[in-house]
Amino acid sequence: MLKRYLLAPGPTPVPHEALLAMAAPVLHHRTPQFAEIFRRVAAGSRELFGTRQPVLPLASSGTGAMEAAITNTLSAGDRVLVVSGGKFGERWAQIARTHGLEVTEIPVEWGCAVEAAQVAAALRRHPDVRAVLMQHSETSTTALHPVERVADLTRDSDVLLIVDGITSVGVLETRMDEVGIDVLVTGSQKAIMLPPGLALIALSDKAWAASAKSTLPRYYFDLAKARASFAKDSTAYTPAISLIVGLEAVYRLVEEQGGWPAVYRRHGILAEATRCGVRAMGLRLLAPSAPSPAATGVWMPEGMDAGVLTRYLRDVMGVTVAGGQGQLEGKIFRLGHIGYADTFDVIVGLAAVEMALKHLGADVVLGRGPAAAQEVLLQMYQG
Amino acid sequence: MLKRYLLAPGPTPVPHEALLAMAAPVLHHRTPQFAEIFRRVAAGSRELFGTRQPVLPLASSGTGAMEAAITNTLSAGDRVLVVSGGKFGERWAQIARTHGLEVTEIPVEWGCAVEAAQVAAALRRHPDVRAVLMQHSETSTTALHPVERVADLTRDSDVLLIVDGITSVGVLETRMDEVGIDVLVTGSQKAIMLPPGLALIALSDKAWAASAKSTLPRYYFDLAKARASFAKDSTAYTPAISLIVGLEAVYRLVEEQGGWPAVYRRHGILAEATRCGVRAMGLRLLAPSAPSPAATGVWMPEGMDAGVLTRYLRDVMGVTVAGGQGQLEGKIFRLGHIGYADTFDVIVGLAAVEMALKHLGADVVLGRGPAAAQEVLLQMYQG
Numbered sequence: 001m002l003k004r005y006l007l008a009p010g011p012t013p014v015p016h017e018a019l020l021a022m023a024a025p026v027l028h029h030r031t032p033q034f035a036e037i038f039r040r041v042a043a044g045s046r047e048l049f050g051t052r053q054p055v056l057p058l059a060s061s062g063t064g065a066m067e068a069a070i071t072n073t074l075s076a077g078d079r080v081l082v083v084s085g086g087k088f089g090e091r092w093a094q095i096a097r098t099h100g101l102e103v104t105e106i107p108v109e110w111g112c113a114v115e116a117a118q119v120a121a122a123l124r125r126h127p128d129v130r131a132v133l134m135q136h137s138e139t140s141t142t143a144l145h146p147v148e149r150v151a152d153l154t155r156d157s158d159v160l161l162i163v164d165g166i167t168s169v170g171v172l173e174t175r176m177d178e179v180g181i182d183v184l185v186t187g188s189q190k191a192i193m194l195p196p197g198l199a200l201i202a203l204s205d206k207a208w209a210a211s212a213k214s215t216l217p218r219y220y221f222d223l224a225k226a227r228a229s230f231a232k233d234s235t236a237y238t239p240a241i242s243l244i245v246g247l248e249a250v251y252r253l254v255e256e257q258g259g260w261p262a263v264y265r266r267h268g269i270l271a272e273a274t275r276c277g278v279r280a281m282g283l284r285l286l287a288p289s290a291p292s293p294a295a296t297g298v299w300m301p302e303g304m305d306a307g308v309l310t311r312y313l314r315d316v317m318g319v320t321v322a323g324g325q326g327q328l329e330g331k332i333f334r335l336g337h338i339g340y341a342d343t344f345d346v347i348v349g350l351a352a353v354e355m356a357l358k359h360l361g362a363d364v365v366l367g368r369g370p371a372a373a374q375e376v377l378l379q380m381y382q383g
Numbered sequence: 384m385l386k387r388y389l390l391a392p393g394p395t396p397v398p399h400e401a402l403l404a405m406a407a408p409v410l411h412h413r414t415p416q417f418a419e420i421f422r423r424v425a426a427g428s429r430e431l432f433g434t435r436q437p438v439l440p441l442a443s444s445g446t447g448a449m450e451a452a453i454t455n456t457l458s459a460g461d462r463v464l465v466v467s468g469g470k471f472g473e474r475w476a477q478i479a480r481t482h483g484l485e486v487t488e489i490p491v492e493w494g495c496a497v498e499a500a501q502v503a504a505a506l507r508r509h510p511d512v513r514a515v516l517m518q519h520s521e522t523s524t525t526a527l528h529p530v531e532r533v534a535d536l537t538r539d540s541d542v543l544l545i546v547d548g549i550t551s552v553g554v555l556e557t558r559m560d561e562v563g564i565d566v567l568v569t570g571s572q573k574a575i576m577l578p579p580g581l582a583l584i585a586l587s588d589k590a591w592a593a594s595a596k597s598t599l600p601r602y603y604f605d606l607a608k609a610r611a612s613f614a615k616d617s618t619a620y621t622p623a624i625s626l627i628v629g630l631e632a633v634y635r636l637v638e639e640q641g642g643w644p645a646v647y648r649r650h651g652i653l654a655e656a657t658r659c660g661v662r663a664m665g666l667r668l669l670a671p672s673a674p675s676p677a678a679t680g681v682w683m684p685e686g687m688d689a690g691v692l693t694r695y696l697r698d699v700m701g702v703t704v705a706g707g708q709g710q711l712e713g714k715i716f717r718l719g720h721i722g723y724a725d726t727f728d729v730i731v732g733l734a735a736v737e738m739a740l741k742h743l744g745a746d747v748v749l750g751r752g753p754a755a756a757q758e759v760l761l762q763m764y765q766g
Contacts, residue, residue: 253384263384344731345386347730347731352727368754371750371753374738374750374753
């Protein structure tokens with residue numbers, strides 16, 4: 001009788017309020033009933049993104065919205081700077097190259113954050129750069145990049161700042177307009193606690209102006225068309241109806257439970273508790289200097305394969321955590337604490353990792369991880 | 384964002400396989416389709432009870448089946464022995480007196496098990512006793528009574544052994560026929576992992592013979608009628624259709640996951656881990672000498688009110704455990720580990736209790752309970 005625990009950085013567990021809303025019979029999307037839901041979701045998404053702009057829902061995963069961000073704002077031959085410190089930084093570069101852009105990568109050691117000074121230097125070296133592409137939270141390395149400091153470099157220029165907020169939006173406060181993010185993207189299966197299949201994207205005025213001049217071909221992901229439909233509380237093509245219904249339920253749930261500030265505080269505490277627990281177990285953090293509040297990467301003990309650990313956790317103990325990707329495969333594992341995660345998910349994750357490591361022969365004293373986490377997690381119930 | 388954890392001795396969590404089965408459109412019960420489900424459930428219930436007798440489903444809670452056990456086998460003025468060592472022992476006495484029976488109680492200190500010798504002595508003192516009424520697991524005190532040893536006293540006599548197996552059936556192996564239990568009762572919201580509203584009851588040949596002579600009035604709970612309908616794969620009155628559909632899903636799930644022996648083993652390990660965790664926290668067990676594998680009762684630290692603890696756990700931390708009932712109210716709390724419970728439920732329960740006690744000012748070292756439990760729980764993944 002294995003219960004399943006989903007403690008990965010995404011997909012993440014879906015609260016039952018959203019599951020039940022999505023289990024209701026499917027509405028038709030060209031109806032006043034759906035338009036009303038659409039309007040409420042639009043208002044919620046604007047609050048979430050911190051923008052006055054329309055936040056457009058796309059029936060796609062986050063990668064689709066990343067591609068839309070590029071194809072709607074740039075043209076073949078344009079130079080872009082890509083912050084490349086993990087698998088998703090690499091993805092920005094791949095998408096850009098696929099569409100004939102000139103990519104200049106800023107290499108960042110995996111597990112570290114980019115320095116704003118590196119971006120500034122690259123911008124000086126390449127005055128023809130049209131956009132900076134970066135992650136806010138690089139999910140593959142659990143590092144957090146300094147989007148606000150990079151925005152200080154692009155805000156008053158023609159350079160667009162295009163940000164993958166897939167594991168940051170809803171995890172920490174996002175103020176798209178105030179910070180000066182030009183394109184912001186997120187996906188449904190992360191902090192917004194839904195199944196995969198829905199992406200959200202918003203463009204600044206500067207990005208919309210760039211969009212008018214951009215010549216890359218786009219059809220399904222044509223955001224000008226999406227914006228025109230959005231103005232009529234609709235989408236250009238068939239929306240992911242159930243996910244939008246689910247998103248309404250999520251926004252209602254968040255509001256009932258103290259709003260987004262409470263969510264951001266919770267993510268901060270869960271992340272800190274996880275890091276303390278990992279250190280108490282005698283393990284090393286992958287991104288100690290700029291850790292993401294979405295997930296925590298952990299180096300495996302010397303000589304042990306992370307794949308063996310994550311498979312044992314998943315197949316024998318019922319606990320799904322993430323392994324490493326790309327150059328980190330086999331070397332690290334990642335504990336997610338994003339979205340519908342609470343105090344006890346952190347404790348379960350740490351206890352399970354301890355037990356699995358002990359089973360696999362590591363030198364582990366059971367209980368140290370949970371104990372250290374419990375100490376931090378007491379904050380959840382204070383104030 | 385409080386997640387809810389149901390760690391009481393019942394109602395207990397329902398696995399999603401059963402929830403989904405019960406969410407399907409309601410079948411009509413006078414159909415071949417339902418009869419087929421009914422037959423499969425009947426076979427599963429026979430295996431669960433360890434009996435060749437029909438196990439009759441009643442649309443009622445367990446208390447309804449307790450009343451049926453009495454009204455179908457006894458007559459006004461009959462003397463019954465009641466093992467009274469908790470709230471549910473008291474309930475047997477109340478039901479018996481309601482129906483005009485002569486009740487002789489065997490008082491047992493709450494938290495202790497009856498001694499078979501006490502029952503033997505009472506049977507010698509009262510040769511007119513027609514039935515012994517007892518709990519197998521006394522949920523209110525988390526003590527386990529020695530049903531098999533009591534059955535040794537009644538098996539070859541005319542005395543009926545009527546057993547409330549509400550928190551024992553499905554928790555530990557039940558061999559109704561082999562042991563010589565004459566009436567066995569259980570409820571859906573415990574080890575069989577369903578919502579409340581369905582009870583199961585079976586009678587031995589001796590009990591069916593007594594039933595033919597019993598003169599207490601019964602209509603809804605007339606088990607002879609229920610048996611006649613059962614022979615036609617049906618019930619006398621409208622059955623709790625969805626719960627029977629859910630029970631089919633539960634039996635299938637148990638079979639897929641190693642059968643009841645694996646379930647009994649799991650309950651034993653979870654209970655042992657909970658007891659070790661509680662002792663490691665420096666707390667005292669309520670029923671150390673004969674603990675039930677369904678739930679663990681724990682004395683509050685000196686001077687602290689259990690109601691304050693259980694309310695804090697439930698309302699602030701989202702963790703529902705049970706308090707004390709009757710004379711134990713305020714003095715104890717109970718951690719359930721029955722039904723759809725696993726390794727991490729035990730860890731969550733212990734971690735939550737530690738954190739709540741610490742918050743309430745008790746002298747608690749965080750992590751000791753989970754650590755001791757983890758050590759025991761490693762067994763879950765071995766052999």
